Amino acid sequence: MGQNTAITARCLIGGSWREGTGAEITRRSPYNDELVTSVRAASHAEADEAVAAARAARRAWAATPALARAKALHRAGDLLHERRDELARLMTREMGKTLTESYEDVEYAVDDLKMAGEDALRLLGQFVQGTSSDTQDPKRVLVQNVPVGVVGLATPWNFPVAIPCELLGPALACGNTIVWKPSEITPGSGHLLAEVLAEAFPPGVVNVLHGRGDVGGHLVTHPHVDMFGFVGSTATGEAIARSAGVKKLLLELGGNGPVVVMEDANIDAAAEATVYSAYYAGGQVCTATERVLVHDSVHDRFVARVVELSKAVTGGDPLDEATTMGPMCFAGSFAKTREHIDDAVAKGAQIVFGGGFDGLYHEPTVLTGVTSDMVIAQDETFGPVVPIMHFSSQEEAIELANETDYGLQGAVFTSSMPTAWRMAEAIECGTVHVNGTTNHWELLAPFGGMKKSGIGRILGVASPSSFTNQKQITFDMGH
Numbered sequence: 497m498g499q500n501t502a503i504t505a506r507c508l509i510g511g512s513w514r515e516g517t518g519a520e521i522t523r524r525s526p527y528n529d530e531l532v533t534s535v536r537a538a539s540h541a542e543a544d545e546a547v548a549a550a551r552a553a554r555r556a557w558a559a560t561p562a563l564a565r566a567k568a569l570h571r572a573g574d575l576l577h578e579r580r581d582e583l584a585r586l587m588t589r590e591m592g593k594t595l596t597e598s599y600e601d602v603e604y605a606v607d608d609l610k611m612a613g614e615d616a617l618r619l620l621g622q623f624v625q626g627t628s629s630d631t632q633d634p635k636r637v638l639v640q641n642v643p644v645g646v647v648g649l650a651t652p653w654n655f656p657v658a659i660p661c662e663l664l665g666p667a668l669a670c671g672n673t674i675v676w677k678p679s680e681i682t683p684g685s686g687h688l689l690a691e692v693l694a695e696a697f698p699p700g701v702v703n704v705l706h707g708r709g710d711v712g713g714h715l716v717t718h719p720h721v722d723m724f725g726f727v728g729s730t731a732t733g734e735a736i737a738r739s740a741g742v743k744k745l746l747l748e749l750g751g752n753g754p755v756v757v758m759e760d761a762n763i764d765a766a767a768e769a770t771v772y773s774a775y776y777a778g779g780q781v782c783t784a785t786e787r788v789l790v791h792d793s794v795h796d797r798f799v800a801r802v803v804e805l806s807k808a809v810t811g812g813d814p815l816d817e818a819t820t821m822g823p824m825c826f827a828g829s830f831a832k833t834r835e836h837i838d839d840a841v842a843k844g845a846q847i848v849f850g851g852g853f854d855g856l857y858h859e860p861t862v863l864t865g866v867t868s869d870m871v872i873a874q875d876e877t878f879g880p881v882v883p884i885m886h887f888s889s890q891e892e893a894i895e896l897a898n899e900t901d902y903g904l905q906g907a908v909f910t911s912s913m914p915t916a917w918r919m920a921e922a923i924e925c926g927t928v929h930v931n932g933t934t935n936h937w938e939l940l941a942p943f944g945g946m947k948k949s950g951i952g953r954i955l956g957v958a959s960p961s962s963f964t965n966q967k968q969i970t971f972d973m974g975h
Contacts, residue, residue: 499585505535505687507542507706510549511699516542516706521680526592526823526856527814533590533684537707540714543675546703547720550646550673553700558643558671562616565669569613572696573606576657576689580606583657583688585815590682591653592822592856593777594814605661605689607939612665612959619670619960626970636971641964643671644744645722648715652728653825654780656682657689663725663746666959668697675703675721677712681826716740723963727782730876730902730948737951746952746962748944750876751904752786753934754897756919757798758890759791761909765931767801769907770882773935775809775860778824779833779880783905783935787866787873788884789896795886799864802882803849806860821880823856830856833879836872837861840883843870850880874900890915894922903946905934926950 506513518537525532538546557565576583584598591598619641626635647667651660656679667674678686683706690704705711709732716724716739725746726736733749755773757766774785790798814822824830830853840863841847850861858880866873866883873883887893897906906925910916920928926945929936937943942958944950952962 500530500589502531503533503586503684503687505533505683505706507538507546508690508694508702508704509542509546510552510703511694514542518707521683521706521708523590523681523683525589526825530589532586533687535683535687535706537680538705538711540711543705543711543714543718546675546705547646547648547715547718549700550675550703551720553698554643554645554673557673557698557701560671562619565671566613566616568696569609569616569665569669572692573609573613575692575695576602576609577606579688579692583685586688587656587682587685588814588822590684591656592814592825593780594819594822595817597777601655601658604655604658608658608661609665611939612669615666615960616669619964634973636973638969638971640967640969641670641960642967644963644965645672646720647672647674647963648712648718648721648724649674649676650712650715650724650726650728651676651678653679653681654777656685659727660686660689662954663727664693664702666954667725667963668701670960670963672723672963673701673703675705675715677705677707677715680706680708713739716743733950734948744965746954747950748782748952748954749904749948749950750902751782751784751945751949752874752876752900752902753783753905753907753925754923755785755788755906755934756893756897756908756923757788757790757794758893758908758910758912758915758919759793760911760915761794762911762931763794763798763801766909767798767805769909769933771802771805771860773933774882775806775821775880776935778821778858780825780829780878781935782876783937784878785882785934786877787896788882789887789893790884791893792886792888795884799848799862799884802884803862806849806862806882809860811857811859821860824858824879825856827856829878830858833858833877833881836875836877836879837863837881840866840870840872843867845870845872845883868896868899876902890919894919898922898924901948904949905929905937905945907932907934926953
């Protein structure tokens, strides 16, 4: 494939590459509008075929020895690493984030797949002492972690390779088969990852369907899809939860992560972490800085440092290594960011830096005077904005940090261990970082949210339990 050649993505059903029979979907570069990818959506009938293929393959894959599953996952990781240049460049053209950020996406995915391979070797059960009253022949009880079966997945455009691998890897490691719908905004990235998976796994174990939300919705309600995993907006996640019935769900949804800067914080460190997580991938990350709560006594100094760092951001062609922030991914995301900024300004916030735009490129923007009645303080903006609020006491900071419906990631900056401990315990988020950016997640630790930020956990020790069911087998030794 030439460096800027448009590609045609296809569906993968039962080991065969297929053109969908639905509507054509095209993806153009958010930087220069050139055609990047085209694909035809799968029909519901084709989705049914993919589910049938996964269902037919599930028993053989579940019975495959753990070591063989681990080797397949390691092979997938190696194949993905070999294609990192091709994939990173395509991802940048489709999504708009910088080439450096796209390489990080790919390498993160490589680690996800290989770590899942290790998990396959450590999927252990338990032997539980029976409680029979017969002391001579009590029951023996075995508890196993068994595959759920056919797992449907729908993943977002902002990390079009890393996030799918966070889900695909452990699901496959546990012996499940997959029907995956990549985002229609990054179908080319999904197609290249699908090529890697098709080479590493037996036919039918991984099936890939392109399309819009109706394809994912069909999988949610499909009677032979045993579990559904989704990463994306809270609104879509709530719709999935309403439709899924008693199906097992894993939902990693939106965030409005608070960053709390206490009066004794290292201001340089807090400002650097804030700017990094606000502007990484154009702020289009669920763990991005969304609200910064700053103590009155250090407010002006913090704002000045954030503005200084924001001035150093370099926009432009995301394929140019000198560019540090590319355009926003698509018009809908851009429009939401503009609506949040306009609402904040109308209600009294001040733009102290940035605020301009050119096409889909939005300048890094710093807002002060943000208050709780503004949409930007309550909803997920998903754009390159630093909205700054102020507080005067620890109790007020906790109240502000917890006032939204979200609870994914938060951070607190302080030089006091007792303050750090109290704040970390009080902030209602799945993860609270002390003196570190919100835009970070540990591969070896469970990741997920509280409140409307999701259901369940991915990564680390949480992965096997997320993609298995516990099964009890008892032996009556008296018979």
